[in-house]
Amino acid sequence: MESSCEESKTPNWDVSLLEIRDRLSEFAEVRGWTQYHSPRNLLLALVGEVGELSEIFQWKGEVAKGLPNWSTADKEHLEEELSDVLLYLVRLADVCGLDLGQAALTKITKNARKYPVARS
Ligand SMILES: Nc1ccn([C@H]2C[C@H](O)[C@@H](COP(=O)(O)OP(=O)(O)OP(=O)(O)O)O2)c(=O)n1
Numbered sequence: 001m002e003s004s005c006e007e008s009k010t011p012n013w014d015v016s017l018l019e020i021r022d023r024l025s026e027f028a029e030v031r032g033w034t035q036y037h038s039p040r041n042l043l044l045a046l047v048g049e050v051g052e053l054s055e056i057f058q059w060k061g062e063v064a065k066g067l068p069n070w071s072t073a074d075k076e077h078l079e080e081e082l083s084d085v086l087l088y089l090v091r092l093a094d095v096c097g098l099d100l101g102q103a104a105l106t107k108i109t110k111n112a113r114k115y116p117v118a119r120s
Pocket residue numbers: 033036052083084087088
């Protein structure tokens with residue numbers, strides 16, 4: 001994917017955690033913000049963004065899958081808040097020295113063992 005400010009709006013589910021990790025690291029580095037990106041600060045920032053994400057759904061009642069009645073602006077707002085959560089999560093894992101991608105795959109495997117498929 002291009003590393004420009006003009007991000008494509010075509011579907012891009014194959015973006016890698018590695019690219020996100022490295023771009024966030026550079027973002028903090030060039031601004032002199034690495035000193036502020038401690039695990040605790042990033043966790044608090046993450047929780048704050050989860051709060052902002054929750055506000056979007058607050059008082060709306062149940063929301064249909066695919067968000068059929070939402071405006072484009074509302075969907076873009078949701079994309080932004082979801083992204084903030086993802087970005088702080090990836091950054092937190094990075095500054096903790098953890099391999100989030102492998103950890104997530106390992107957890108999926110663990111979940112499958114814990115919750116086996118029911119056989120009839
Ligand atoms: N010290 C910081 C501050 C911001 N960011 C990045 C990560 C998030 O993706 C985004 C968060 O920026 P804001 O704190 O401005 O939060 P919002 O984008 O949610 O703006 P607002 O709270 O005004 O809606 O910027 C960061 O990496 N480190």
